[in-house]
Amino acid sequence: MDGRKHRWFILGASLIPLIAVAGAMALLWNEIFGWSDVVVLVLMYAVSGFGISTGYHRMLTHRSFETYKPIRVALATAGVMAGQGPPLIWAAHHRKHHRVADKPGDPHSPHLDFEPGFKGTMAGLWHAHLGWLFDVNLTSDPMRYCPDLVREKPLRWLSEHLLLVTAAGVVLPGLLAYALTGGDWRAGLTGMLWGGLVRIFLINHMTYAVNSVGHVFGRRRFDTTDQSRNVAWLSLPSFGEAWHNNHHAFPRSARHGMKWYEVDLSAILIWSLEKTRLAWKVVRIDPDRMEMREAGVSRVNAASMDKRELLETQQNIAPLAERRRDAREADASLVDVE
Incomplete structure (x- = not known):
């Protein structure tokens, strides 16, 4: 698809759910x-x-856990129904993002090539939220970034039949509403509107907000080499994705909410799958390693320090500043996206 067709496709994919939201508001107004x-x-x-x-994110992109093929295909199919594009392209984008997060080459960083001040901040937020999708040159190559996924036939099929599966995600809630109401065709139509198009609008902008808001506003628990933030108020509707600084510190972790009070619905689902023996090889982060990262010590320079020294850095990490700067380039290995 050339650049012009790509832009029209993204424009249509963005406007249709937005128009549906306007229609839904009109229906609400009329009760x-x-x-x-x-x-x-x-x-x-x-x-x-x-x-x-x-x-898409934890299973495919970061391989945070393994599961049986039917569950793997079901989760990937549910991802396609979100209307965020093919699983192969999505995973390629995200793996590239982690390799160069908030550096040249990051497809959706809000911090690159924007003028300082309010205007530049708004331009960066727009680019990271939605604007980057319109640039065909920012499309990441699955063969380069996720060849392991390209080898999976079900993922190739879902990517090749994107529109069909996405459309099924719009029709399905209509059929469900029709059945729930005993055959009310009006309920079927409004079910397609609310459970289909409005839902796509909501879930898409929730994901986009993690890319934009999650790199500008919020709290940084870990000293990562990017500008990722934890955005607590987005954690529940994003299924735990908004614990974004946690995620960038430990990309392969199956759990993004790393404190007991950090709600992470996806981590709960993965835990449930594991407890029922439907998931295995669940990636967890050792508490000592997490403690070291929170203190500002990477696993690269930790090898030369004993545990007592590492714990002392929680109170005063200033003496480690020089070593941390020297290790920043080595910290790239912490991406662990493949």
Whole structure:
């Protein structure tokens, strides 16, 4: 697809859900809204949200856990229904992002080539949120960034039949609403609107917000080489993705919410799969390693320090500043995206 066709495709894919939201608001104003609409909206938001967070992101991109092929395909299919593009392209984009996060080559950093001040910040947020999708030159090559996934036939099929599966994700909530209401065709239509297009709009902008807001606003627990932030108020609707600084510190971790109070719905799902023996090789971060990173010590320079010294750095890490600067380039190995 050339640049012009690509831009028109992205524009259409962005405008259709937006127009659907406007239509849904008009129906709300006229009190045309039923319980079945709530059911299919919440259900499909959960399905597609887990598809992106657990499936596309943690399972495919970072290989945070292994599972049986039917579950793997189901999670990837749920991700396609979110309307965020083919799994192979999505994973390639994200692996590239981690390799050069907030540096030249990052497809959706809000910090590159933008003028200082409010105007530049807004331009960066727009680029990271949605603008980068319009540039065909920023499309990442799956053969370069995720050849392991390209070898999987189901993922190739889902990528090649993107529009069909995405459309099925719009029709499915309509059929469900139709069945729930005993054959009310109006409920079927509004179910497609709320559980299909409005839900796609909501889940997409939640993901986009992690890319944009999650690199500008929020708290930094770990001293990573990028500008990632933890955005607590986005954690629940993003299924745990908004613990973004945690994630950039430990990309392969199956759990992004690393404190007991950090809600991470995808981590709960992965834990449930593991407890029922439907998932294995779940990547967990050793508490000592996490403690060292939070103190500002990478695993690269930790080898030359004893545990007592590492713990002391929690109180005063200033003496380690020079060593941390020297190790920043070596810290690239912490990406662990493959």
